[in-house]
Amino acid sequence: MNGAHDLGGMHGFGRINAEPEGEEPVFHADWEKHVFGLVRAVGALGKWNSDVSRHARERQHPLDYLQHSYYLRFPSTPCNLAPSK
C-alpha cells in the first residue's frame, strides 16, 4: 500500500544533517532503549511477523508518521495489534 512512508523521491525535506559517526550513540534516550527492547521481546512471542508489523507501522496517520521519530513509530506494532491478539 502507498502512504506517507513511501518517501523515495519526495521533495521538500531539506538537508540530512547527519550526526558525525563517532559521536552518535546507539540510543538517544533511555526510553528509546525500552521501546526497542520491549518491541523485540514482544516480537519474540511470535504473535506477528515482520510483514504484519510493517503494515501496522504504515497504517499510522500520515501526519503522525512524518512527525514522529523512529522510536515513536516503532511501538505501533504492539499498540495497534495487542488488542486483537
Added chain:
Amino acid sequence: LRVKALESLLVEKGLVDPAAIDLLIDAYETKIGPRNGARVVAHAWVDPDFKAWLLRDATAAIASLGYTGREGEHLKVVENTPQVQNLVVCTLCSCYPWPVLGLPPVWYKSAPYRARAVADPRGVLKEFGLELGNDVEIRVWDSTSEMRYLVLPERPARTEGWSEAQLAALVTRNAMIGVERAKSPREVVQPS
C-alpha cells in the same frame, strides 16, 4: 510515557521478562554493531576467495564469520570500484543489515535521506563530503525487509601488508552504507 505502562502490563502478565529486555538492549549497544561489518570487509580485502564468496552469496559468507540473526536473513554485498560508488537506502522504512552494522543511525531513518537518496544521490554524497566526478556511476540500492545491502568499499592505497585488524580500523559504518570511502592510512591512529 506509554512505553512504561505497556512494559509493566506485559511483565505483569508474564509475557515479557525484564531481564530479556535488558539483554536485548545490551547486545545492540555493545556487541552487534559496525565493527562486525568492518571485520567482514577487512577479511574480503585480504582473502580473494572469501571476497568472491561474499559477492556471490553474502548471507553464507558473512554467517561463516559468525554474524547472523534478525534483520540479516538475506544479505547482498555490492562492491565499489574507481568507476562505481554504491549507496544504500531504505525509502519505505529503514531496513538495514543489523548483524553486520547494528542499529541504523538517525539520519538513515530520516525523511530527508530516504527521499533524496534516490532522487539526488550525488547531492546526498556531497552533503556527506564525498564529491564524485561525473565519470563515476552511482548505484542506489533500495533495501526491503527481505533484502539488505552492505557496501564493500575500495581498499585504500598504501595499506599493503596490513593486518586485518589494522585494515578494519579504516572501515567506517558510513563507508559500508556508501556515503563515504574507507579512511586513508593518514586518517587513523593504528592499533598496535
